[in-house]
Amino acid sequence: xxxxxxxxxxxxxxxxxxxAGAGGAPPYFHKERLKYSPExxxxxxxxxxxxxxxxxxFYRVHVEEQVKRAECQFRSLPQHHQNLLPDxxxxxxxxxxxxxxxxxxxxxxVHNSLHMFENIEYGEREDPRxxxxxxxxxxxxxxxxxKQFVRDWSEVGRAERDSCYQPIIQEIQRLFxxxxxxxxxxxxxxxxxxxxxxxxxxxxxxxxxxxNEWSFFMLFSSNFVLNRCEQVNSFTVYPWIHQxxxxxxxxxxxxPIRFPDVNPQSLPLDADFSMxxxxxxxxxxxxxxxxxxxxxxxxxxxxxxxxxVETIWKILxxxxxxxxxxxxxxxxENMANELSVELSYEDIRTAIVNFGFHIEVEKESVxxxxxxxxxxxxxYVYDCVFFVVRKPVxxxxxxxxxxxxxxxxxxxxxxxREGTDGLT
Amino acid sequence: xxxxxxxxxxxxxxxxxxxAGAGGAPPYFHKERLKYSPExxxxxxxxxxxxxxxxxxFYRVHVEEQVKRAECQFRSLPQHHQNLLPDxxxxxxxxxxxxxxxxxxxxxxVHNSLHMFENIEYGEREDPRxxxxxxxxxxxxxxxxxKQFVRDWSEVGRAERDSCYQPIIQEIQRLFxxxxxxxxxxxxxxxxxxxxxxxxxxxxxxxxxxxNEWSFFMLFSSNFVLNRCEQVNSFTVYPWIHQxxxxxxxxxxxxPIRFPDVNPQSLPLDADFSMxxxxxxxxxxxxxxxxxxxxxxxxxxxxxxxxxVETIWKILxxxxxxxxxxxxxxxxENMANELSVELSYEDIRTAIVNFGFHIEVEKESVxxxxxxxxxxxxxYVYDCVFFVVRKPVxxxxxxxxxxxxxxxxxxxxxxxREGTDGLT
Numbered sequence: 091x092x093x094x095x096x097x098x099x100x101x102x103x104x105x106x107x108x109x110a111g112a113g114g115a116p117p118y119f120h121k122e123r124l125k126y127s128p129e130x131x132x133x134x135x136x137x138x139x140x141x142x143x144x145x146x147x148f149y150r151v152h153v154e155e156q157v158k159r160a161e162c163q164f165r166s167l168p169q170h171h172q173n174l175l176p177d178x179x180x181x182x183x184x185x186x187x188x189x190x191x192x193x194x195x196x197x198x199x200v201h202n203s204l205h206m207f208e209n210i211e212y213g214e215r216e217d218p219r220x221x222x223x224x225x226x227x228x229x230x231x232x233x234x235x236x237k238q239f240v241r242d243w244s245e246v247g248r249a250e251r252d253s254c255y256q257p258i259i260q261e262i263q264r265l266f267x268x269x270x271x272x273x274x275x276x277x278x279x280x281x282x283x284x285x286x287x288x289x290x291x292x293x294x295x296x297x298x299x300x301x302n303e304w305s306f307f308m309l310f311s312s313n314f315v316l317n318r319c320e321q322v323n324s325f326t327v328y329p330w331i332h333q334x335x336x337x338x339x340x341x342x343x344x345x346p347i348r349f350p351d352v353n354p355q356s357l358p359l360d361a362d363f364s365m366x367x368x369x370x371x372x373x374x375x376x377x378x379x380x381x382x383x384x385x386x387x388x389x390x391x392x393x394x395x396x397x398x399v400e401t402i403w404k405i406l407x408x409x410x411x412x413x414x415x416x417x418x419x420x421x422x423e424n425m426a427n428e429l430s431v432e433l434s435y436e437d438i439r440t441a442i443v444n445f446g447f448h449i450e451v452e453k454e455s456v457x458x459x460x461x462x463x464x465x466x467x468x469x470y471v472y473d474c475v476f477f478v479v480r481k482p483v484x485x486x487x488x489x490x491x492x493x494x495x496x497x498x499x500x501x502x503x504x505x506x507r508e509g510t511d512g513l514t
Numbered sequence: 515x516x517x518x519x520x521x522x523x524x525x526x527x528x529x530x531x532x533x534a535g536a537g538g539a540p541p542y543f544h545k546e547r548l549k550y551s552p553e554x555x556x557x558x559x560x561x562x563x564x565x566x567x568x569x570x571x572f573y574r575v576h577v578e579e580q581v582k583r584a585e586c587q588f589r590s591l592p593q594h595h596q597n598l599l600p601d602x603x604x605x606x607x608x609x610x611x612x613x614x615x616x617x618x619x620x621x622x623x624v625h626n627s628l629h630m631f632e633n634i635e636y637g638e639r640e641d642p643r644x645x646x647x648x649x650x651x652x653x654x655x656x657x658x659x660x661k662q663f664v665r666d667w668s669e670v671g672r673a674e675r676d677s678c679y680q681p682i683i684q685e686i687q688r689l690f691x692x693x694x695x696x697x698x699x700x701x702x703x704x705x706x707x708x709x710x711x712x713x714x715x716x717x718x719x720x721x722x723x724x725x726n727e728w729s730f731f732m733l734f735s736s737n738f739v740l741n742r743c744e745q746v747n748s749f750t751v752y753p754w755i756h757q758x759x760x761x762x763x764x765x766x767x768x769x770p771i772r773f774p775d776v777n778p779q780s781l782p783l784d785a786d787f788s789m790x791x792x793x794x795x796x797x798x799x800x801x802x803x804x805x806x807x808x809x810x811x812x813x814x815x816x817x818x819x820x821x822x823v824e825t826i827w828k829i830l831x832x833x834x835x836x837x838x839x840x841x842x843x844x845x846x847e848n849m850a851n852e853l854s855v856e857l858s859y860e861d862i863r864t865a866i867v868n869f870g871f872h873i874e875v876e877k878e879s880v881x882x883x884x885x886x887x888x889x890x891x892x893x894y895v896y897d898c899v900f901f902v903v904r905k906p907v908x909x910x911x912x913x914x915x916x917x918x919x920x921x922x923x924x925x926x927x928x929x930x931r932e933g934t935d936g937l938t
Binding site: 160163164166167171173174175176177178181334335336337338339340342343390394396397400417418419420423429430431432433434435436437440441444445454466467468469470471472473474475 | 584587588590591595597598599600601602605758759760761762763764766767814818820821824841842843844847853854855856857858859860861864865868869878890891892893894895896897898899
C-alpha cells in the first residue's frame with residue numbers, strides 16, 4: 091500500500107498561490123493567502139505547525155485546570171450538600187486519570203508527527219522559549235479531534251459511519267462498478283478527509299483514493315492511526331471526559347473507546363491510497379484530473395463554498411462525478427475577520443446547476459450524526475442533503491449547456507477532451 | 515381569571531434574602547445575592563431591568579448589522595460567483611424586512627412591560643444618556659426568547675409541547691384526579707415557566723397554578739402574550755431569520771410563525787393562575803406550601819442544582835410530588851465567575867433519594883426538542899429524564915426514611931403536619 095504520508099502535492103501552506111478560483115480576488119474579508127512572500131509564508135507555516143504541536147502537548151494541563159475548577163466549585167458547596175453527593179470527587183479523580191491517559195496518546199501522536207511529511211521539514215520551534223498555553227479555541231479543536239477516533243476508527247462509530255460513508259461508497263460502486271471498470275484506474279478524491287476512514291474504505295475497494303486535509307490536528311492524528319496502529323483495538327481513548335453536561339451516569343463521562351476497529355495496514359498490497367496536506371482550493375489546481383470527488387461534511391468548511399464548487403468543477407474529468415453528503419454548518423460564521431458566505435442548499439444547488447453540473451441523484455433528508463456521544467442527553471442530528479452531480483462529458487454538444495454556462499467561470503469554457511470519460 | 519402579572523411574592527431581586535438553602539453560604543463563586551444593601555440591590559435591579567428593555571429596543575440595529583455584513587461579504591465575492599447566486603441579495607433584503615417586523619413586536623412587548631409589575635415600579639432609566647448597544651450575550655438571549663413564542667404559543671410548536679408538557683400534565687391528572695380531589699384546592703408551582711404555556715395549561719384544568727420565572731426577557735414576553743393577545747393567530751413573528759447556517763431553502767429562514775394558537779384569555783373564570791417574577795430559591799421560602807412542583811427544562815438553570823432540590827423538598831407539603839422532565843445542559847457551565855456544579859443525573863438522583871424523596875415514576879429516555887426549527891439541517895434532540903418523586907407524608911413513621919435523612923438539611927427535620935396531605 092501507499093504510505094499515507096503527505097504526497098508530492100505539497101504540504102499545507104507550502105504550496106504556492108495561484109490555486110483555482112482566484113479570478114478577480116475579492117477586495118477584503120478574504121483569506122489572505124497570497125499576501126506574503128514565500129519566505130514569510132514558510133515562517134507562518136512553521137509557526138502554525140508548532141502551535142498545533144504545542145496544543146497536543148498542553149492538553150492535560152488544560153483538562154487538569156477544568157477538573158481543579160470543578161473540584162473547587164464542588165468544595166464551595168455547603169457541607170450538607172457535599173454530603174448528599176458521595177461520588178462527585180471520585181468521578182473527578184477518574185476524569186483526571188483519563189486525561190493522563192489521553193495525554194499519553196497525544197504524545198505518541200506528536201512523536202510521530204515531527205517528521206511525517208515527505209516533502210517538508212518543520213525544524214525546531216523558532217521561539218526557543220517554553221511553549222505558551224494554548225487557547226480555548228485550539229483546545230476545543232483538539233477535543234473534537236479526539237472524538238474523531240470514535241467516528242472513524244472505533245466499533246462504537248460503526249452506525250455513524252454507516253449513515254455517513256455508506257451512501258457515498260454505494261454510489262461510487264454503482265457509478266464505477268468493478269465489472270465494467272478497471273477500478274484501479276478510477277481516481278477518487280476525498281477533500282476534508284479527517285482521520286481518513288472514508289478514503290481508506292474507498293481505497294480498500296480497489297479505487298485510487300486520495301484524502302486531502304487542511305487541519306494539522308487531523309493530519310497528525312490520521313498519520314498516527316494510518317501508519318502506527320496495526321493491532322485491532324490496541325489503543326484506548328476517553329473522548330467524553332470533556333463533557334460535563336448532559337450525562338446520565340457519571341461513568342458515561344469516563345467510558346473508554348478502543349481503536350482501531352480494523353487494522354489500517356490491512357489494505358490490499360496493490361491499493362493506491364494517499365493523504366495530502368493543504369488547502370483544497372490551493373492544492374488541487376490541475377484541471378480534469380479526477381473521476382470522482384467525494385465530500386462528506388466538507389463543503390461548509392469553506393469561506394466561500396462556491397470556490398469549492400468551482401474547484402471541483404475544474405478538477406473533475408469530463409463525465410466525472412461529485413458525490414456530497416453533509417449539512418451546512420458554516421465553520422467561519424460569526425468569526426471576526428474571516429470571510430464567510432452562508433448559502434442555503436437552494437442557493438448552492440442553483441450555482442451547481444449554473445456551473446453546468448447535471449444532478450443525477452438528490453436526497454434532501456439523510457439523517458446522520460457527527461462524532462456522536464450516544465449516551466448524551468443532548469444529541470445533534472443532521473438532516474443532510476445528499477447528491478450526485480456529473481460534469482457533462484462534452485459541454486459543447488448540448489446547446490442548453492452552453493446557455494447555462496454564461497455565468498460560469500472561464501475554467502468551464504476551456505477546451506476539454508471529447509467523447510471519452512477515460513475511465514475504462 | 516387571575517391577572518397574570520407579578521403576584522404578591524415580589525418581583526425579581528426585590529425579594530429580601532434568606533431564601534432556602536442558604537445554610538453555610540459558599541465562600542466564593544456564588545451568586546452574590548446577599549452582598550448588597552437593599553438600596554444598592556434595588557439600584558442594580560433597576561439597572562438590570564433597563565438593560566433588558568434596551569436589548570429589546572436594540573434588536574433591529576443588531577440584525578441590520580448582521581445583514582449588512584452578510585451583504586458586504588457577498589459583494590466581496592468574485593463577480594462571476596455573485597452571478598451564479600441570483601437570489602442571495604433579495605433574501606437578505608427579506609431578512610431585513612422580517613427584522614423590522616420583529617422589532618415592532620418587541621416594541622409592543624416593551625410598551626406593555628414598563629409598568630407590568632403590581633408591586634414594583636422601575637421608574638425611568640437612571641442614566642439619561644442614549645441606550646448603549648447591547649451585548650452579543652443579550653442579543654442571543656433575546657433571539658432565544660423570540661423562539662419561545664413558537665414553543666409555547668404556536669400551532670407549529672404543538673408537537674414539541676406534546677413531548678415536553680403532556681407527560682407532566684398527564685401525571686398531574688393521574689396523581690390528582692378530579693373525581694377524587696377538589697382540584698381547585700390543589701396547588702401546582704411551575705418554576706422556570708418561560709412564556710407560561712405549561713402553567714397556563716395546568717390552570718386551565720382547574721388546578722391552582724403559579725408560574726415562576728427569573729428572566730426579564732421571558733417575563734416581558736409572557737406578560738405580553740398572556741395579557742395582551744386575545745385573538746388566535748393575530749400576531750406574526752419571524753423566529754428563524756437569525757439562523758444563516760443549515761437552511762435548505764432560503765425561504766425557510768424567513769417563514770412566518772403565527773401566534774397565539776389559543777386565546778390566552780380563555781381560561782375559565784374561576785381559574786387561579788399567576789406568574790411570579792424572581793429567583794426560585796429566593797422567592798419560595800415558605801415551607802410545606804405546594805401540593806406539586808412541576809419542572810420542565812428547569813433544573814439545569816441552577817448554579818447548584820442541589821439548592822433547587824432542597825427548595826423543592828422544603829416547599830412541598832408532606833405527601834406532595836415533584837414532577838420533572840428535562841436534560842442537564844447546565845446554563846452556567848464555563849461561565850467565568852459563576853458557580854456551576856455539573857452533576858450527572860445519577861448524582862442528582864442520589865441526592866434526591868438522600869433527601870428522603872420516594873421515586874414513584876422514572877423514565878430515563880424521553881425524547882424531546884426545545885424551540886426546534888423543524889426545517890433546519892441541524893436539530894437538537896434531548897434524551898430527557900422524566901421522574902415523579904414524592905415527599906413522604908410522614909417522615910417519622912418509617913424507620914428507613916429516618917436513616918436516609920442523615921445527610922439531609924435541617925429543613926427536612928423540622929416538624930411537619932402528620933396524617934394528612936391536606937389535598938381533599
